[in-house]
Amino acid sequence: MFKFFFTVISLIIFLSHGQVHARKGYGNYEQEWDYVTVRPNAQMFWWLHYVNPLNSSTNGNFSVYEKPLLIWLQGGPGASSTGYGNFEELGPIDLDGNQRNHTWINDYNVLFIDNPIGSGFSHAESFSAYAKTNLEIAEDLLECIRNFYYKLPEFIDVPTYITAESYGGKMAAEFALLWFKEQKEKKIESNLKGVALGDSWISPIDSVISWAPFLLNTGMIDIRGYDLIQKSIEATKLAVEQERWQEATNLWGRTENVIMEIVNNIDFYNILEKKKPNDYFDIRDELLDKLMNSDVKEALGLNVTWGEQSSRVFSILSGDFMKPAVHIVERLLNETNLEIFVFTGQLDLIVATPGTLAWVEALKWHGKKKWETSERKTVVVDNIIEGYVKEYSNFKMYWINRSGHMVPADNPSAMKQILKHLTKG
Structure with a gap:
């Protein structure tokens, strides 16, 4: 660099x-x-x-x-x-x-x-x-x-x-x-x-609740996919309502996985970004890690x-x-x-x-x-x-x-x- x-x-x-x-x-x-x-x-x-x-x-x-x-x-x-x-x-x-x-x-x-x-x-x-x-x-x-x-x-x-x-x-x-x-x-x-x-x-729960309707209305899923995602969302919502916070976080992660499986991978940060099927690895994360732990770290004189x-x-x-x-x-x-x-x-x-x-x-x-x-x-x-x-x-x-x-x-x-x-x- x-x-x-x-x-x-x-x-x-x-x-x-x-x-x-x-x-x-x-x-x-x-x-x-x-x-x-x-x-x-x-x-x-x-x-x-x-x-x-x-x-x-x-x-x-x-x-x-x-x-x-x-x-x-x-x-x-x-x-x-x-x-x-x-x-x-x-x-x-x-x-x-x-x-x-x-x-x-x-x-x-x-x-x-x-x-x-x-x-x-x-x-x-x-x-x-x-x-x-x-x-x-x-x-x-x-x-x-x-x-x-x-x-x-x-x-x-x-x-x-x-x-x-x-x-x-x-x-x-x-x-x-x-x-x-x-x-x-x-x-x-x-x-x-x-x-x-x-x-x-x-x-957080308002964001999670929005996922299935948002994906359906943008053409990312069909009704069957909507129903499967919604089922996982409801479980997450119940955990939040009952203040089972650790479980709610686990169910949030599970809901994301359900979405990834149904759409065969999607960019959660921009639904129009191109993604390869079953490719969960982001090459830019590796590039950033390399940059921060080499040139940047050296330039700032850090040892962490x-x-x-x-x-x-x-x-x-x-x-x-x-x-x-x-x-x-x-x-x-x-x-x-x-x-x-x-x-x-x-x-x-x-x-x-x-x-x-x-x-x-x-x-x-x-x-x-x-x-x-x-x-x-x-x-x-x-x-x-x-x-x-x-x-x-x-x-x-x-x-x-x-x-x-x-x-x-x-x-x-x-x-x-x-x-x-x-x-x-």
């Missing part, structure tokens, strides 16, 4: 306008990274990518601290923000080593956090160091951000937004609520402004094996996996003034749009009736309809066309509009 380098002139321009003392890590842009001991034996890793003023439409005539800070949290639980989010979706360099023209760092400072403990380069030095609940994950993240501000106090006043995908959204919601309370009580100096929940695992503990993270959180976080989103709407965004890709199966809409419509909050009657508007970019948006007060929902689970990668034009709306331009 080749590396890129600034010219001397470019570096002088960046430092004079950006006013930062960053390090050179992997690629031709300014970065900073560090570990935080969030609890005994629990090491959380963060990797900051400063906004690149040379690629900005403002031609570098600003300080980097004039641009918002976006925090990216990956899903799983156990997937890596520094790996998947960075190289597969929105970072400056893609997995093939090419510079990404729609990278978020063209317009924002981006902080990738490997979370929960055990994801990516974050690691646990004992079994007790792993987070067991969503609240513990949020507490770890808050401790991480405290340390981030301690190391880089210039960001304390910078408008900050948590952005997340999949299970990362479940973690982000609780993190945002906890952070807002600490900020309001002046227990942390910061400028948290909002949270964006992308294809998020907020109401990236992804080594990821599967353990999921196993430890399996009893928490199917628990909903809808009540957390309700509290965000009722108890905070944060911007709350929800966005969903129309081709996503794992967190299908009908399931997301089900829990959104059921939210209990002060603006519910006015949100329901609000006009649903088109999102148009370069005369193309990229999706739709509905909003009232501080709550916004985006439906994204031509996108699966990974909206930043699948429809970067729509994602750019979402971020512009979130950060108020």
Whole structure:
């Protein structure tokens, strides 16, 4: 994998306008990274990518601290923000080593956090160091951000937004609520402004319930397939209703397997992606693992094996996996003034749009009736309809066309509009 380098002139321009003392890590842009001991034996890793003023439409005539800070949290639980989010979706360099023209760092400072403990380069030095609940994950993240501000106090006043995908959204919601309370009580100096929940695992059972109708209506299965999948869904639903959480997670996995057998493999993250029959192996996962444990690890001077503990993270959180976080989103709407965004890709199966809409419509909050009657508007970019948006007060929902689970990668034009709306331009 080749590396890129600034010219001397470019570096002088960046430092004079950006006013930062960053390090050179992997690629031709300014970065900073560090570990935080969030609890005994629990090491959380963060990797900051400063906004690149040379690629900005403002031609570098600003300080980097004039641009918002976006925090990216990956899903799983156990997937890596520094790996998947960075190289597969929105970072400056893609997995093939090419510079990404729609990278978020063209317009924002981006902080990738490997979370929960055990994801990516974050690691646990004992079994007790792993987070067991969503609240513990949020507490770890808050401790991480405290340390981030301690190391880089210039960001304390910078408008900050948590952005997340999949299970990362479940973690982000609780993190945002906890952070807002600490900020309001002046227990942390910061400028948290909002949270964006992308294809998020907020109401797991609503997502699962949507699978059979979604597959039937898109022509992926017939009535016989629908009945077989629905039978497995009903068993999962009953386990959730009876709060048999570990069993519910097992039944969720079984339902996915039933779907895979009936359709002879499908991409749960984008139903239109081409898949080979009975091929469950993703070659790009192997490429990412190789990249992170060679060039990236060397460039950042790390001695931890990236992804080594990821599967353990999921196993430890399996009893928490199917628990909903809808009540957390309700509290965000009722108890905070944060911007709350929800966005969903129309081709996503794992967190299908009908399931997301089900829990959104059921939210209990002060603006519910006015949100329901609000006009649903088109999102148009370069005369193309990229999706739709509905909003009232501080709550916004985006439906994204031509996108699966990974909206930043699948429809970067729509994602750019979402971020512009979130950060108020």
